[in-house]
Amino acid sequence: MTVAQVAKSKPSNTVNCADSETHLRPDGQDQYTISEVADFTGLSAHTLRWYERIGLMPHVDRSHTGQRRFSNKDLDWLAFVGKLRLTGMPVADMVTYAELVRAGDQTFAARQALLESTRVDVVNRIAELQDTLTVLDHKISTYACAHRAPERTA
Template sequence: MVAMSLTETRYTISEVEARTGLTQHTLRWYERIGLMPHVDRSHSGQRRFSDRDLHWLAFVGKLRATGMSVADMVRYAELVREGEHTVDQRRELLEQTRREVRARITELNDALAVLDFKIDMYAKGTTAGKATRP
């Protein structure tokens, strides 16, 4: 860990990899496609990530977990960089993602109910005579 000042800690790309589980290749790619805000560099050109960068990466991880496309994540990052006047656009992007997540949760709950039914049926030994059903 490299301290840039008394109040601001900076992390090398290796440290960020260890903390986040993201590979160095992924971190560089995020920066290249505009998903990461400007990452500071040391005098020798090495990336130096801040705590704010780590928080952003955690948020991006949550967006990835929702199934949000990379294009939408990059668009969201662009909107953040553009400033406060984009709050409504950011909210709409997140609301759309939330609707999609809720729809997937509903689908998964339906699939889970079918699995529970079949598991219960097998556990009770009630499969006899039902050879035509999966």
């Protein structure tokens, strides 16, 4: 509830080192309907509403008639969530992270820990994939060989 406001009151320095987020979108006006966001992110409107319902999005602003108005901050968040999704992190864990964010600054350490463990997962996954790649290449090369030596099928 207040989270959105708080977020808005801090243009770009939620953290304050080498921060380069909140790239304003072309029109730069920080107000997007759900279908605009759907187009932009590739997620369906249904999915966006679902994300909010399950707590994977901070509560999105509403227009005076109750329609969602997404901000650039929301888009940034969605982009980040998209990255987490790529890591294969379960939605439930992303929700946990989102809850930490909503809980405020005192959860920095917990969030960092969560991201670090995710990082480890990603690194492992990459190693796994690279290993798989080796197997794949080996297999592919055997097919290539079979091509070159088509004799002795019997």
